[in-house]
Amino acid sequence: MFVRTVNGDVEPGELGFTHCHEHLFVFPTKNTNLPEKLILDSYENTKQEISRYIAGGGGAVLDAQPFGAGRNVSLLKKLSKETDVRIVASTGLHKAVFYKPDFWSFRASVSEIADLFIYEIEEGMYDYDYDEPFRSKTTVRAGAIKIATDKEGLTTYYRKVFDAAVIAHKETGAPILTHTEIPSSGLEQAEYLISNGISREKIIISHMDREIDIDRNIKLIKLGVFLEYDTIARPKYHSDDEEISLIKIMIENGFQSRILIGMDSTRERFISYGGEVGLDYVLAVFAPKLKKSGVSDGHIEMITVKNPQRALSFEQSN
Numbered sequence: 001m002f003v004r005t006v007n008g009d010v011e012p013g014e015l016g017f018t019h020c021h022e023h024l025f026v027f028p029t030k031n032t033n034l035p036e037k038l039i040l041d042s043y044e045n046t047k048q049e050i051s052r053y054i055a056g057g058g059g060a061v062l063d064a065q066p067f068g069a070g071r072n073v074s075l076l077k078k079l080s081k082e083t084d085v086r087i088v089a090s091t092g093l094h095k096a097v098f099y100k101p102d103f104w105s106f107r108a109s110v111s112e113i114a115d116l117f118i119y120e121i122e123e124g125m126y127d128y129d130y131d132e133p134f135r136s137k138t139t140v141r142a143g144a145i146k147i148a149t150d151k152e153g154l155t156t157y158y159r160k161v162f163d164a165a166v167i168a169h170k171e172t173g174a175p176i177l178t179h180t181e182i183p184s185s186g187l188e189q190a191e192y193l194i195s196n197g198i199s200r201e202k203i204i205i206s207h208m209d210r211e212i213d214i215d216r217n218i219k220l221i222k223l224g225v226f227l228e229y230d231t232i233a234r235p236k237y238h239s240d241d242e243e244i245s246l247i248k249i250m251i252e253n254g255f256q257s258r259i260l261i262g263m264d265s266t267r268e269r270f271i272s273y274g275g276e277v278g279l280d281y282v283l284a285v286f287a288p289k290l291k292k293s294g295v296s297d298g299h300i301e302m303i304t305v306k307n308p309q310r311a312l313s314f315e316q317s318n
Contacts (some may be wrong), residue, residue: 006145012309016059021262045205055246056280060086091120117168148179200224230264
């Protein structure tokens with residue numbers, strides 16, 4: 001078992017405290033429709049954010065920015081080397097609205113998309129290029145497959161991308177991370193991946209706390225997948241107290257071994273970019289709130305340290 005980081009494969013126990021859904025660099029490209037609030041294009045600003053996270057006790061981050069959507073592989077590697085943060089980078093494809101209508105993935109076949117995912121996991125990811133996503137190759141390998149659906153769910157296009165992720169997982173053993181635009185799509189995603197032979201232990205369904213729907217969360221987590229919660233310090237959705245209540249109910253039902261946490265941060269949230277929250281918020285504020293509410297140190301460690309070790313490890317050696 002190993003975790004594939006941008007600076008090589010490591011033992012799972014080397015990760016430490018881990019955020020399982022972040023975006024560290026998002027650059028504009030000719031092929032994307034990225035709103036300004038998502039752009040993270042300053043190396044020094046992102047380095048400041050990561051340095052604050054490391055100083056607070058952070059150890060690792062899963063960067064969920066996939067192929068062709070402004071991901072900057074060289075800067076992820078440089079950032080990891082200069083700050084000692086473990087970064088798991090993602091191949092995959094983001095939701096369709098972020099790409100221009102003529103983007104490669106819309107006309108590519110399942111096998112072509114799968115080949116891309118496998119190449120980026122086994123050989124190296126394509127680096128940032130404003131004009132051409134296939135222009136610049138690196139030897140920095142991806143450690144996860146990021147896929148998504150939007151409000152329409154598993155359309156023909158998204159089914160094609162999911163099928164490619166299934167092929168790539170079976171070939172490489174890499175974990176699969178999904179974006180859910182609405183929480184109701186999490187069950188559809190998980191059931192589709194499981195029905196196609198993906199190990200439940202290698203499926204991470206993100207954003208399942210944007211709506212506090214206990215029944216939906218329990219139904220999904222009973223499938224044996226990981227749920228990633230990142231609607232923390234986001235009052236437009238709900239309060240931290242409501243987030244804590246959700247986590248406590250899941251723990252009370254015995255699901256603490258299936259919960260992961262992140263911040264899914266954007267330009268509006270990173271302090272170094274002028275935001276108000278910061279990447280160290282979970283460590284500095286939210287985890288102490290969890291403890292004060294009655295969640296044990298053991299359960300907090302499980303959610304933030306032990307669970308990521310299992311969720312982000314490869315199912316097979318390569």
